[in-house]
Amino acid sequence: MTLSTDQLTLRCDCSTCVEAMPSCDGCDLPTESALPSDDHGDVCVTCAKSIGLYPCAECPTLIADGDTCNVHSAPQPDSFVCGDCRSCRTGETSFHATDGRELCGICVEAYHQCDGCSLFDEYSTAAENSDITQTFCYPCGRDHGYYECRSCESLINHGDYCATHIDNAAYDSIHSYDFKPEPIFHGIGPRYLGMELEINVPRGELASCVDDATEALGELGYLKEDGSIARGFELVTHPMSYRWALDSFPWQLLSDLHAKGCTGDGIGLHVHISRAAFADSFHIYRWMKFVYRNASDVQRLARRYSSYAAFDDRERVLVKETCKGERIPPRTLAINTQPEDTLELRVFASSLDAGEVQAALAFADASVGYTRDLTISDLAQRGAWNWNSFTQWLLTRPKYSPLTRELESLACAC
Structure with missing residues (x-):
């Protein structure tokens, strides 16, 4: 579960709702926050940041650092409140990351909410066992008895490898x-x-x-x-x-x-x-x-x-x-x-x-x-x-x- 940047509610990940979402023109994945850009179509926040574009401080239009929106002539501010983006001029940062930063409603979409501490972490991952799948930041994962797979970031509660890697013949070496x-x-x-x-x-x-x-x-x-x-x-x-x-x-x-x-x-x-x-x-x-x-x-x-x-x-x-x-x-x-x-x-x-x-x-x-x-x-x-x-x-x-x-x-x- 992650937060929708449009409605700030828990997003449903069922197939019906996913199919109803628009697709990002950059990665072709469904997104609830496709933002318009002049040269790259409608893109998600992650793709926008990867090509050096940021939302205008007044509207969702994507612009390059230092430029001004075609609709709003105000330049980008010199300082920003959000720890990740450059659009939070008003200081509306309601979400908190595990490292202490504050995040705006747009940037938080790229993060995972930890089921342990309820904070947001870029590197949280699913913890696997036979009964339940949860999403933890790594400190909470360790507190709940999980540890990392020796091959990837998946959290497990027994053995050395997650289900994806346990049968890999390479580990016999x-x-x-x-x-x-x-x-x-x-x-x-x-x-x-x-x-x-x-x-x-x-x-x-x-x-x-x-x-x-x-x-x-x-x-x-x-x-x-x-x-x-x-x-x-x-x-x-x-x-x-x-x-x-x-x-x-x-x-x-x-x-x-x-x-x-x-x-x-x-x-x-x-x-x-x-x-x-x-x-x-x-x-x-x-x-x-x-x-x-x-x-x-x-x-x-x-x-x-x-x-x-x-x-x-x-x-x-x-x-x-x-x-x-x-x-x-x-x-x-x-x-x-x-x-x-x-x-x-x-x-x-x-x-x-x-x-x-x-x-x-x-x-x-x-x-x-x-x-x-x-x-x-x-x-x-x-x-x-x-x-x-x-x-x-x-x-x-x-x-x-x-x-x-x-x-x-x-x-x-x-």
Whole structure:
């Protein structure tokens, strides 16, 4: 139910009444408020606003901003009362939106009246269950026990998807959080990297983005649920060598997902490094010490400061005990040592920028290579723990150019 802008009464939506309404010349849908325009025929309020036309302050004739009506010579006023249109010179705004704005009788037609609070909201939607269909603004929907379908804005009271999307086969491609298939190795090891890229997907685009991701990944990876993602998925790859990843990962997929409105805002990118990539426990010790000692530089590169990827001074001190297997630190540290076959570098912010993701893989691979053969003399006399020593080492290894480019970009941004 919405209000008629002509009679300001509840409109009947039965087929008889709908057929009796005039049609908008813009969208061809029935409307009770078809307004005349010079070039576009009789159009509804929504179509009028989309083409930059507004009702005259004295009559329903549509005019462009700054023009005057052919019948009434008075110009448009400098200020208007209604939060949406430019015709409410008299201040007759009897309808209230959920965000506090006042609406006139013309603009309110484009809104929905919430069955919970009786206010008007542009984005209210029907709430579905087996017994009743109501229209709520989202706050009232939540108060009544509803939540959004993971694919669209429909409110539901059970499951993950509304009736329209529940049977969509694409959702079978998003596996549960604990899904762990047998790994498929790509490239030449033993230094393999596994990427977990968390992705936010906009409302209404989940099925399309799932299809794009699964088609592009093929056997290289799969999608999983993750509790930190409100709507979206975690893109997980099978183990890849760094060079194979640069050459063969479907990087265009990231641009395609970004074009559909996907983001990495507020979520993470994790890189698993195979334990077989390390020469021995002393190598793991040197690598972990290097990462923890350079926390500020690593976090700047990672674009993330998060309690889910924490740099803890106590953990830095206890790295030796961790490497000996004498203790098991929490998984939410910068380096998660709990996986049996990998070490998980959790520090990076998620991104759909291919250069930033490549830089994350490059740092994971390069830092392991850099710390592999460090000697006590390197550490004590030549400052090998220092970030500058690492960046100078990178300059002699062109294969890590995604990382050096990202470091140069960060330096220029200072």
